[in-house]
Amino acid sequence: MRSGVYRLLGKWLGVAGYMVQYGCIAHCTLEFVGDFVVCKGPSMEPTIFSEDVILTEHLSARLNRISRGDVIIARSPTNPHHHICKRVTGLGGDKVKNGFRTQIVPKGHVWLEGDNSMNSTDSRNFGSVPSGLIRGRAVCRVWPLSELGKLSSVQKWQVER
């Protein structure tokens, strides 16, 4: 009788052990390698529409290898609980046009703009964003399936330095 209980306990502990193991692997993958993000809002149209799901990778952000023209996900500088999805149009040291003014992006910061200039709250509103807030870089769209594929690329974003 007792040995039966112990065997059951051992079996459940084994299951729990596997759950912890795979849970940790999943956590590490989603945190350090990449994950899927549901985008909401019109600020990246026509590149990304609301309710599109994109695949993002976190390695570029962690290794500070973000380039001009990349679409990135970052923590919002105005609310750390929210994330924003914008395109990097300027790196540290670049001169960017903001209305009538030209300003220089400080070192360690990036300038973000949504592709839908008319309908986007971005660096033109809240200023340069520290690169430490960037979480990941968008790789491609995975949903809707009819629009599967790479996001529009850099050609139209040749930024003057």
Place this chain on the structure above:
Amino acid sequence: MLRAIAVGIPIGLTFVDCFGYVAKVEGISMQPALNPENNGKSDFVFLNRWSSRSFHYSRGDMVSLISPKDPSQKIIKRIIALEGDLIRTIGYKTRYIRIPEGHCWVEGDHTGHSLDSNFFGPVAIGLITAKASQIVWPPRRWQWLESELPDERIPLNLRDVSGRSFDSSEVIDLVDIED
């Protein structure tokens, strides 16, 4: 053996990411709280990531954050003010500043020897990675790190009207005094 490593690494990384880790403190910007002796020996603190996952911080907390100047570097400073507070700065481009939404003001305890918000301005709360909860090494320095603000750094909107310590000849807008 290899399997043990393959299993251990994700579990270890998840533990460190969710709960916290021990880090060495370099520099003198947090004297006298950290590294008070100038003999080359550094304090090691436990950086608690569990308490910072909801981004709920109090004034006086000692936190580690990603430097706004260099995203590959982490710095350890004390939170002086949260969003909406009005404070007097030490050497910043404006004498007084109200902290914008989603930001906070951090300073090193060792005024004058610290690269902090007085240099780079308010920092986004999203940059804060962990709260330093105690000094764990060397053993004689083992202590809980208190979350307290020096009196002269308390934000202006939190000061008692009767105990005003700033110069009344300086012109500032009247601020609401919170209870």
